[in-house]
Amino acid sequence: MAYTIREIADALGAEASGDQEFQIRRPSEPSRAGAEDLALAMDPSYGPALAQGQARAAVLWDGADWQSLGLTAAIFVSRPRFAMSHITNFFAVPPDMPVGIHPTAIIGPDAEIAEGASIGAYCVIGAGVRIGPNARIGSQVTIAEQTSIGADCLLYSGVRIGSFVTIGDRFAAHFNAVIGSDGFSYVTPEKSAVEDARATLGKAVEFRDQTWHRIASVASVVIGDDVEIGANSSIDKGTVASTRIGSGTKLDNQCQIGHNVVTGRDCLICGHTGVAGSAVLGDRVVLGGQSGVADHVTLGSDVIAGGASAILSNVPGGRVVMGYPAVKMDQNIENYKMVRRLPRLVRKVAELEEAVKNLSGKS
Amino acid sequence: MSASVRNTVLSLIAEQAFLDPSEIRLDALPEELGLDSLSMVEAIFTIEEAFDISIPFDTQTAEGASNQKNIGALLAQIEALVGEKAEI
Numbered sequence: 001m002a003y004t005i006r007e008i009a010d011a012l013g014a015e016a017s018g019d020q021e022f023q024i025r026r027p028s029e030p031s032r033a034g035a036e037d038l039a040l041a042m043d044p045s046y047g048p049a050l051a052q053g054q055a056r057a058a059v060l061w062d063g064a065d066w067q068s069l070g071l072t073a074a075i076f077v078s079r080p081r082f083a084m085s086h087i088t089n090f091f092a093v094p095p096d097m098p099v100g101i102h103p104t105a106i107i108g109p110d111a112e113i114a115e116g117a118s119i120g121a122y123c124v125i126g127a128g129v130r131i132g133p134n135a136r137i138g139s140q141v142t143i144a145e146q147t148s149i150g151a152d153c154l155l156y157s158g159v160r161i162g163s164f165v166t167i168g169d170r171f172a173a174h175f176n177a178v179i180g181s182d183g184f185s186y187v188t189p190e191k192s193a194v195e196d197a198r199a200t201l202g203k204a205v206e207f208r209d210q211t212w213h214r215i216a217s218v219a220s221v222v223i224g225d226d227v228e229i230g231a232n233s234s235i236d237k238g239t240v241a242s243t244r245i246g247s248g249t250k251l252d253n254q255c256q257i258g259h260n261v262v263t264g265r266d267c268l269i270c271g272h273t274g275v276a277g278s279a280v281l282g283d284r285v286v287l288g289g290q291s292g293v294a295d296h297v298t299l300g301s302d303v304i305a306g307g308a309s310a311i312l313s314n315v316p317g318g319r320v321v322m323g324y325p326a327v328k329m330d331q332n333i334e335n336y337k338m339v340r341r342l343p344r345l346v347r348k349v350a351e352l353e354e355a356v357k358n359l360s361g362k363s
Numbered sequence: 364m365s366a367s368v369r370n371t372v373l374s375l376i377a378e379q380a381f382l383d384p385s386e387i388r389l390d391a392l393p394e395e396l397g398l399d400s401l402s403m404v405e406a407i408f409t410i411e412e413a414f415d416i417s418i419p420f421d422t423q424t425a426e427g428a429s430n431q432k433n434i435g436a437l438l439a440q441i442e443a444l445v446g447e448k449a450e451i
Contacts, residue, residue: 333401333404336404337404337408340408340411340412341411341417344411344412344415344417
């Protein structure tokens with residue numbers, strides 16, 4: 001499949017110069033680009049790499065002198081990272097999911113599947129499930145009873161969605177994501193050692209013989225529009241109120257969202273992050289990879305947590321935090337500075353001690 | 364003294380940037396060497412430890428060592444701190 005420079009520039013809403021009808025087949029790194037490739041050289045630092053490759057067409061930074069780079073045609077963008085979204089989506093090959101329900105799929109009674117759906121081999125769709133138009137559902141996906149999913153969903157193989165889950169439009173879930181597992185919620189007949197530990201910050205803990213009794217998840221999961229869930233991530237059901245994921249929120253692979261968690265809109269939750277039960281996240285919260293949020297903690301809108309942050313207490317909106325326990329990023333670096341300087345400080349104190357001892361006549 | 368301070372500083376920065384010391388230009392900003400703010404903090408710690416000095420730094424402003432300063436300016440600052448230490 002070949003595309004003209006004009007087609008691509010139009011799709012990007014970008015200006016193009018040179019031969020608008022020049023044809024290319026695929027995007028490429030500048031240094032590896034062949035004559036039929038579109039080199040992605042959107043920053044001046046890629047200029048030399050462009051010369052190493054064979055590209056005749058490229059996406060360049062605003063104001064680049066395309067002719068001196070020896071190109072036949074060029075497209076200009078002002079924000080490279082954003083342009084990448086358009087460029088990659090233009091060339092992305094959609095998954096092979098032809099419209100129709102595979103004969104091996106099992107569809108429960110009273111399930112309503114709107115027009116344009118593709119349902120892959122060995123899917124099991126429960127009773128009363130409602131799925132909006134143009135669903136693309138890969139093989140071996142299970143959707144339990146009474147769950148509802150909006151229009152244009154894309155569920156890759158192995159996705160498991162529990163019962164009574166409500167999901168908005170344009171939902172995407174990658175391989176083996178799990179939505180609507182039971183919450184991890186247990187209680188002891190008498191006050192537990194954990195409650196003591198928490199109340200006294202570990203000072204007075206009375207250990208007792210105790211067994212854990214399950215608190216059932218009576219509610220389910222409610223997910224807004226344009227939400228994307230990564231491979232092997234899981235979202236638990238709520239206890240009496242549903243766990244909620246706000247519109248536009250994206251989860252990376254292997255994230256765990258506990259029961260009763262509420263996230264706002266457009267949050268970004270990176271790989272291997274865990275959000276414990278009943279935590280509340282505002283809008284546009286970004287949790288770096290491997291972060292953790294303790295249970296019942298509230299994060300205001302626009303909080304950003306650096307990778308591997310462990311958030312143990314509430315964080316006001318707009319704060320950038322980092323570390324264990326997570327504190328303001330500049331404070332964390334200050335703390336780290338102190339820790340790194342500690343060995344030298346200890347040596348210095350020992351020297352001073354020695355000097356004082358000598359001064360005071362070895363008393 | 365100064366040549367060895369310079370060589371040590373440049374080799375420690377190069378190590379953090381995965382470059383050869385000869386590739387560390389004095390007019391380069393840390394960012395141009397591929398050193399983001401946290402990598403620069405790490406580089407400064409290794410320099411502190413090598414010379415047993417404390418380098419004031421602030422990632423926000425041009426006070427002390429910072430990402431807004433080029434390598435030459437950082438080097439001058441470190442040479443001054445090592446010099447002060449030698450006088451004591």
